[in-house]
Amino acid sequence: MxxxxxxxxxxxxxxxxxxxxxxxxxxxxxxxxxxxxxxxxxxxxxxxxxxxxxxxxxxxxxxxxxxxxxxxxxxxxxxxxxxxxxxxxxxxxxxxxxxxxxxxxxxxxxxxxxxxxxxxxxxxxxxxxxxxxxxxxxxxxxxxxxxxxxxxxxxxxxxxxxxxxxxxxxxxxxxxxxxSTWPVWRGMAAPAAAGLIFFALSFQSQAPALLLAFPLVTLAVLYDRDRGGALAIGLVAMGLIGSALMGEGSLPRLARYGVDPVVWAQIFLGCLVATAYPLAMMLKRLDAIAADAEAKRVAAQAETDAKVRLIGEVGEELRSPLSGVVTLAEMLRSGRLGDLNPRQRELLSRIAESGAEIEALSREMIAGGPRGASRQAHDVGRVLAEAIGATAFAARRRGIIVEQRLEPGHLTALDRPRVARLIEEALIAATEAATVGGRLRVSLTGDGVNVRILIEDDGADDRVLRLTAEQTSKLDATPTSGRAFDKAWLRKRGGDLRTGVSDLGGVLSEIVLPVTKAERAA
CATH class of the missing domain: 1.10.1760 (Arp2/3 complex 21 kDa subunit ARPC3)
Incomplete structure (x- = not known):
């Protein structure tokens, strides 16, 4: 069977x-x-x-x-x-x-x-x-x-x-x-088109149609690396022979001049082979190199994404317990949980600052970016003006007059969104603490090394009494509760965040930012 x-x-x-x-x-x-x-x-x-x-x-x-x-x-x-x-x-x-x-x-x-x-x-x-x-x-x-x-x-x-x-x-x-991975009809499309075009052009005598075989075969190779060149050469050869049998094309005309058309056709087709197959080989090698590079890029991107996710998860896990540690250290240092001697206060202050720095790092880890990723210089005056505009409605609602003294042209390379948040939080706190119909003073100055933002209100309350009891004429160098994270972040980068008593009778908040190297050199 x-x-x-x-x-x-x-x-x-x-x-x-x-x-x-x-x-x-x-x-x-x-x-x-x-x-x-x-x-x-x-x-x-x-x-x-x-x-x-x-x-x-x-x-x-x-x-x-x-x-x-x-x-x-x-x-x-x-x-x-x-x-x-x-x-x-x-x-x-x-x-x-x-x-x-x-x-x-x-x-x-x-x-x-x-x-x-x-x-x-x-x-x-x-x-x-x-x-x-x-x-x-x-x-x-x-x-x-x-x-x-x-x-x-x-x-x-x-x-x-x-x-x-x-x-x-x-x-x-x-x-x-x-x-081939392509269907037969699709794989034959470009070679068949090349053969038909060459066969049709062989019937005209104004230009040598044989030269057009080279770009036609090249296009077939670009269309299909595996079989385009060989199939196109085969079909061009069939078109050449077919037109010669019909008495048209280059071969009969060459015979009239005493040139052996068979030998000439062999040399012509051999030149096509020497053109098409090296081109196909180089394109295939380039395809392999490109595929390998793309695979490596995808693998590297996947590894990077995995690392970013891991860092973000670690940062999220660290942030909550560190917040508790810093808050507890601040409460102990302030004396709310009992009296402490100066040495104990100093140690608790170090704990709070170190914990705040680690919390700042964890926040950056959650954001998925490296430390200092945002290094583009920006105008501090513009950021401050935008923050004042964002809080202007609350000030007008309470009848507060905002006095501004801003020096233009001061640049810093610190993270712009975080600087804007610090300024807005200070302005909101000052607006809420100021008396109704009172004043709010905002100033921006620089000394070539740092740029200082001073935000003062006239609201005399228990905050001023606590500040006066601890330190009367100087700005407080110790972070107050709730601002330790931002203070540690600024200090690590050459800035600072201080709190003191304002000449207006309320609280003064000072934000110190380092200027750019270009401004410092000037």
């Missing part, structure tokens, strides 16, 4: 024999000499493609070669050749095909690796045609009684035809036998 796969293989081998017979019979019947040898290229391509794609086993390979040999011998006999030549010339072709199959069995398209190039050039272009030409030379010397210069000329023509032919048909066969 024959299986479906075996039946399909038998049908394929039978079709191979019929097509090989027709191609070889046409080549021998319509052409002579080198032209007949060159016209056998399609048969070689057909047999190579069938063996490389449809013959995974040695048995199938021998069957295909046997059927192709019988078809070639039958074509020679049908064309009127003697029995000896009908057996010998197909033997030369079969030897060439077997050598090409041996070298190309592990080669993939496009010829992207050194081993692929070595198998292609040494096997298909050199070893196979050389062996075929050697057999053919012996046949011509014995069967056709050729010798001397005539024999060398025929042998050289045979080798050149076979070498150029295999340089064209071997990649074409590999391309046909390779399995």
């Amino acid at each position: 024959i299986s479906r796969a075996q039946l399909g293989r038998l049908v394929g081998v039978s079709a191979l024999g019929v097509l090989t017979f027709l191609i070889c019979w046409g080549a021998i019947h319509f052409f002579r000499g080198t032209a007949a040898v060159a016209a056998v290229w399609p048969a070689n391509a057909l047999v190579l493609a069938f063996i490389l794609r449809a013959c995974p086993t040695r048995v199938c390979e021998r069957m295909a070669v046997g059927v192709a040999s019988v078809a070639m011998v039958g074509a020679n006999l049908a064309a009127g050749r003697p029995l000896g030549l009908s057996l010998a010339f197909p033997a030369a072709n079969v030897i060439e095909i077997l050598i090409a199959v041996h070298f190309l069995r592990g080669v993939s398209m496009p010829l992207a690796a050194l081993k692929d190039l070595r198998g292609f050039f040494l096997g298909a272009v050199l070893a196979g045609p050389l062996a075929s030409a050697t057999v053919a030379t012996a046949v011509m010397a014995l069967g056709l009684d050729l010798s001397g210069a005539a024999l060398l000329a025929e042998a050289g023509g045979w080798f050149l035809a076979d070498a150029m032919g295999m340089a064209i048909v071997a990649p074409f066969a590999l391309s046909i036998s390779s399995r």
Whole structure:
């Protein structure tokens, strides 16, 4: 019982024999000499493609070669050749095909690796045609009684035809036998368009249409790295031969000038091969490099995102307990939980400041950015003016007059959103503490090293009494409860946050920011 796969293989081998017979019979019947040898290229391509794609086993390979040999011998006999030549010339072709199959069995398209190039050039272009030409030379010397210069000329023509032919048909066969990820109709789109355009342009005589084959084949390679070049060259060759058979195109015109059109066509197609396959190989290498770089970029981005998420989670976990530690230290230091001696107050102050600094770091970790990520200089006066505008409605509602004395042109590189938040919080606190219908004084000054923002209110309350009891004329250098985090952040960066008694009778808040290096140098 024959299986479906075996039946399909038998049908394929039978079709191979019929097509090989027709191609070889046409080549021998319509052409002579080198032209007949060159016209056998399609048969070689057909047999190579069938063996490389449809013959995974040695048995199938021998069957295909046997059927192709019988078809070639039958074509020679049908064309009127003697029995000896009908057996010998197909033997030369079969030897060439077997050598090409041996070298190309592990080669993939496009010829992207050194081993692929070595198998292609040494096997298909050199070893196979050389062996075929050697057999053919012996046949011509014995069967056709050729010798001397005539024999060398025929042998050289045979080798050149076979070498150029295999340089064209071997990649074409590999391309046909390779399995592309694209559908057949899509993979053939660009090569078919190139072949049809070239065939149509061959009928005009105003310009050499052969030159247009190079950009057409290049476009096919760009469209499909794997099979575009080989298929386009094959279809361009078919268009060239088809137009020549119809008496149009470059080949008939070259023949009128005494140029051998067969040799010229081989050289032309060889130039196309030398253009298309290196281009496909380079593009394939670039694709591999680009894919590798993209994979590394994606992996690095994923690793970075994972680190940022981890840092943010750690920062979130640290922030809550540190807030409790700092608040408790502030309460102990202020004496609310009992009297402490100066040494204990100093140690608690250090605990509060250190905890505030760690909390500031955790806040940056939650934001997902490195320390000091925002280093772009910005105008402090503009930030202060925006903060005053944001709190102006609350001041007008309470009838508070805001006095402003702002020096322009002071720049700082500290994080702008955080500086804006500090200023707005100080303004809101001063607005709420000021008396109804009272005054609020805002000033901005700089000394070339620091820029100072002073926010004063006239609201005399228990805050002023506490500040006066601790320190009357000086600004308080110790952070008050609720502002330790911001004070530690500013001190770490060369600034400060201080609280004292205002000349207006209320509380004074001073925000000290370091200026940029350029302003400091000036």
